[in-house]
Amino acid sequence: MKHTSLRCMILSMLLTGASVHAASGTLLRDESLRTQASATAAVSAQASKGTAVDILTRQGGWLQVKTSKSQGWVRLLSVRTGSGGAGGAGLGDVLGAATNQSNPSRVVAVAGVRGLNEEELKTAKFSPEELARLESSAVTREQASANANRVGLVVTNVPSLPKSQTRTEPTKSSWGDN
Amino acid sequence: MKLKLLVAAISLVSFSGMAGGFDLGKILQDQLKKSQSKSAPAQPTDSATSPQTSTPQNDKGAEAQALSFGLFGKYSTEDEIHIGKQIAGNLLGAVPMVRDEALQRYVNLVGNWVAAQSGRTDIPWRFGVLDTEDINAFAAPGGYVFVTKGLYRQLANEAELAGVLGHEIAHITKKHHLKVLKKSSLISALGQAASKQAKSSDQVVQNLIGNGAEIMARGLDKDAEFEADREGVVFAARAGYDPWGLPAVLQDLAALPAKDGRTSLLFKTHPQPADRLSKLGDAIGDRFDKLSGKELGDRFYRIR
Numbered sequence: 001m002k003h004t005s006l007r008c009m010i011l012s013m014l015l016t017g018a019s020v021h022a023a024s025g026t027l028l029r030d031e032s033l034r035t036q037a038s039a040t041a042a043v044s045a046q047a048s049k050g051t052a053v054d055i056l057t058r059q060g061g062w063l064q065v066k067t068s069k070s071q072g073w074v075r076l077l078s079v080r081t082g083s084g085g086a087g088g089a090g091l092g093d094v095l096g097a098a099t100n101q102s103n104p105s106r107v108v109a110v111a112g113v114r115g116l117n118e119e120e121l122k123t124a125k126f127s128p129e130e131l132a133r134l135e136s137s138a139v140t141r142e143q144a145s146a147n148a149n150r151v152g153l154v155v156t157n158v159p160s161l162p163k164s165q166t167r168t169e170p171t172k173s174s175w176g177d178n
Numbered sequence: 179m180k181l182k183l184l185v186a187a188i189s190l191v192s193f194s195g196m197a198g199g200f201d202l203g204k205i206l207q208d209q210l211k212k213s214q215s216k217s218a219p220a221q222p223t224d225s226a227t228s229p230q231t232s233t234p235q236n237d238k239g240a241e242a243q244a245l246s247f248g249l250f251g252k253y254s255t256e257d258e259i260h261i262g263k264q265i266a267g268n269l270l271g272a273v274p275m276v277r278d279e280a281l282q283r284y285v286n287l288v289g290n291w292v293a294a295q296s297g298r299t300d301i302p303w304r305f306g307v308l309d310t311e312d313i314n315a316f317a318a319p320g321g322y323v324f325v326t327k328g329l330y331r332q333l334a335n336e337a338e339l340a341g342v343l344g345h346e347i348a349h350i351t352k353k354h355h356l357k358v359l360k361k362s363s364l365i366s367a368l369g370q371a372a373s374k375q376a377k378s379s380d381q382v383v384q385n386l387i388g389n390g391a392e393i394m395a396r397g398l399d400k401d402a403e404f405e406a407d408r409e410g411v412v413f414a415a416r417a418g419y420d421p422w423g424l425p426a427v428l429q430d431l432a433a434l435p436a437k438d439g440r441t442s443l444l445f446k447t448h449p450q451p452a453d454r455l456s457k458l459g460d461a462i463g464d465r466f467d468k469l470s471g472k473e474l475g476d477r478f479y480r481i482r
Contacts, residue, residue: 023433028456039464061422061466077425077459080452082433115312115328115440120272124390130270131263134306134322137275137282141299144290151477153418155295156469161408161461 025065025079027051033072037062045070053079253356255300255320261359262320262350264383266304269316269324269391273308276327276481281307284479288336289323289343295416296344296409298351305343313431313440316394317346319355328440330481332430336474340417341424344410352409354402355393359386397447404449404457411458411466420471421462428455 029049034041037059045067047053053065053074062073253261275282282305289305301321308316311328323346325339333339349355387393407424415421432451434441448454 028452028459039467075459076422077455077462080432080455081429116273116310116314116443118395121391121395122389124268124272126267127271128267130274131267133275134304137279137286138304139283139286139290141290141294144287144294147287148291151474153472156416156418158412158415160412
């Protein structure tokens, strides 16, 4: 538990842009390492999918990473945090393994906390009281809108994303309305 | 095609013994007539054009309606809210709301603002934080969205909350759960008719969605999750938030121990975070390069 929350805290700091030393990650695809957090910045090196990286800091949609050979900026979504390959054993598994667990189908207490299980959900009985509680916290769209204005949130025109985009080198006007 | 399905349904019923008192065949016929007289739309997907809604007093109407879910895939907005309310109430029977009114209100303010950018204004959006350390979030038709306290604790700022809520909002705007129900509802509608359990429209809906909040444990298909990721980040970005909120949360989840009990249901019902990040990366590419939304770390409501 201690380890987990500590790591989460480090990650949170990292992801909010605070500079932290070396969280680890893995490249999810072949990437160019750039000198700055921008698609137009010069490429300083290439790294292939699966390369282990240390994550130094985040800036917007970019992470500054360090490989065994070089250092540079890659897109946030090109990196999977934690060590190991996708779905494979990560740093977390190493910690988790310490708490020896025999029956994976049961709700377990690796982190000292048990999660929801299917049986609980299946046998759940309708709760009018809790539903009333949910209703009582509801707000109107006008209230939400006034609140958003107060903190300076501005509605932005963002087109829907296509199902997938073949990754090409950035073109300046890929904002098409799919 | 639809007719063939109907015929198959009728013959199924006739084999089921039909322990009296329930003229299902007639209901089916009525339903067919009704649908034909309404010039039987080829694509019965427009929820707004669904026929009458039932009342608890009108059991046969409720039956016919339940069957229309199965046979014709029709849902009015009212049906959708009714179904969602039942699922939400059942889920809340398993996990209560966190007793923190300021938190609940805050999440509703953020959620409604994001939902306002989703294009669906015909349903009342409701957001709640569930009192469990389990790390998960849920959506039910008709505008019901829940995030667990466990997941909420993982969040670092309001943009991340907006991203998570955006993903759930997208499940509702894309009617992902209704599509699952549509697939299974014929069987359950027939099953309930045969067992004569239906006493009211609530019962019909309950029978339609299965036991308790089972549908939440069943999950959706992977494509629905990937789609909700793509839509969710866009909703959050439209609302003026930093678009990297949801990806950042997925990064956090990817770093959690695979065997952490708090994520077992989440990972059972969702693709691996790494796959989601990868797919999202493919879809986003450089499209968000010029966006600069707000993270609002200061304004983020911290639990306890």
